[in-house]
Amino acid sequence: RSYGTIARPSLAFSLLAISIGISTLDHTVLLNSNYYIVGLYLLPISLLIYEVYRMDVISSQSRALGTFMLLIIAGASMPLMVDARMAHTGELFKAGIVWDLVFLLAPVAVHTIITKRGLDTDVLNRSADQVMLGGLLILGMFDQSGGLLFLTMYGLVGYTAFKYRHHVLSCIAPIAFISDYWLENHGLAYSLLDNVLSDVNGAIDTTILWFSEVTGIIVGMHMMLILSASLFDLRSNVKNDEIIENPYPWAIPVVWFLFATAAVLPTASWLPLIAVLFGIVNSWIRGDLTLIPLLSVALIFSFFIGFSDGLNDFNGAIFGESMLWSGILIFGLWLSEQRGILRMNVSEDSKTAEMDLPLEAQLRFLAMASLLLSFNVFGGIGMIAASAWATQDAFQKGNKISILFLPLLHGLTVGNELSTFDVLDESMRSILVGSVFFIEGAALIVYSSKTDLIYDSKLFSWENDEEFFSFVEYMGFAGVISALTGVIYALGEEQTKLALFITTALLTALAVTGFDSKHSHVRWRRALGVYGSMISLIILFNIIESTIFQSLTIVLMGLLALGYGFIYQQRRHTIDVRDTEEVHELNTWIEEVEVTQEASGLMAKIETVKTDDTVEEITEQIEEVAEEMEEIAEEMEEITEEMETIAKAIPVPKPVKALEKDEGFIETLQTFDVRMPPQAIEQIKRTIAMTPHEGFNPVVRVNMLGQIVLDFEPK
Incomplete structure (x- = not known):
């Protein structure tokens, strides 16, 4: 092992003897203007630095041993420094500041020497480097100035351990905060915190373990750095599908982080x-x-x-x-x-x-x-932001869901702001909020009927027609609910009868539009309109006290029921032939190219309404039709014989080209022809055959929604 000349026992004893000799000075010397005498400790430290400078190779073991000797000098100086500190009564312990600067000189000088020469990579040892860093951390715990030496050593050790992945040092470093002398009122840290914080004593008092708010912030930031690095290691493992050598830990740093956070x-x-x-x-x-x-x-x-x-x-x-x-x-x-x-x-x-x-x-x-x-936190700024966001999302980005909820968002926001700032009285607030619901709901109802305008709007994009029709239905439903909510909210408490009457009128209008051929496929209009108007009238009947108006309400209920019955009877004669797969527009089955026998087209589905005819009545009608058909067949045979005689005198025309086409091809007098799927033709025929229509002529048309509708019009 390469310890070098610094490992000589004679050097250690010499440094110890000099340090002890300086420590025999009277501590009172350091309390007055002669505090700079503590600089005598430069003598043993300079000898140590010079010994390092003389070494040809500075190995990890040499640095660790040098740190150990530095600790010997610091330990030998403690009797003098402790006595002087106990006797000190001023704000700043100036002798302690000089002492910290002297002991900071050694690591700085060694770092400068190594930087100038270059690191001897052949003699590096991770274990020895960790011992050296641990020694420097202990040296920082001897701090005398109030944070100058401690924070510098902690920062140096923490940074070096993080950079070179000395994870043991990173995990035990927070233990150094057991030494809290650097936070006492004689030091630099206390003086700085006193100028920043209103309660510096509360900030440095221990709250959990040995951590205070100040030390908790330092440890929390240190551990967060390590945890972030561990997450990036984990990300690299997942992204590159390879395991990083010596990854950053996370378990122990999480524990330290939680303790530090709890202290703060x-x-x-x-x-x-x-x-x-x-x-x-x-x-x-x-x-x-x-x-x-x-x-x-x-x-x-x-x-x-x-x-x-x-x-x-x-x-x-x-x-x-x-x-x-x-x-x-x-x-x-x-x-x-x-x-x-x-x-x-x-x-x-x-x-x-x-x-x-x-x-x-x-x-x-x-x-x-x-x-x-x-709600009303900070003047309701949150609700205002949510409403503005939803409005922008609806009218700039075409968000369909936001459009449906705009009446709710705007109504709640207006009501919240009026209540927060106590604007107007309660009844006027209800009227204003109800007006917002009603106006925006009515707007949704109006626009839900303008299908062409919505479909062609550049604001929206449609995946298919089914999405479009669903959105139109949802828009109409949301508009009705919003309008009804507005009426009830504005008039419900003080003018309940008027609110119910207006509600009945709105629901009746909704029911009537549901029976219109344009909205015949929207069943919820009929259901909500019919049942809702009747229920609202029943409620109105129960709360009216006047006998005359109760009677008028019953009459109105009867008239509505009779009107609904007539409309239902009329609707029985309208057959809606729909697509069996999905509703297409007309241009999806009028093809500009030549159509083959196997080409796909509009799949029609005939929806028949339920009738009150019994099975016996239908059977009798079928028998009557069968007898009539037999008579017609006999007459047709006679006519056929006569026609054969006449046909011999008429030249045979050339085959008509249209007859070669399939049954669904229909020629028109316009510049285009129409081709319908055979399935649609067959279903239309079956519907005509099953429906008694004496005096009526079957007419097939295409409504505004692209649906094929079979009507029976008077001849």
């Missing part, structure tokens, strides 16, 4: 928040984002626990604050996902792509919901 935080109830944030960072570094939505929900509950001191003081204000801060953090995650920051570590074979809902959509929903539920 006012209560331990904030630890769940720290754990959730660490989990989010872990998922991001590893490139596995499948847990991000679940961690976002956990983030909300961790704020509940933190603000309420473990749910002991939970109330509405704490709920609002928790939702606001949760919404801000989740919004940050959503923004990171939008900018691609959150996905920067995701590999191609990650499970993130297999999520049922896109991560961006989940984070957007959680962020909006959290901000919306912050």
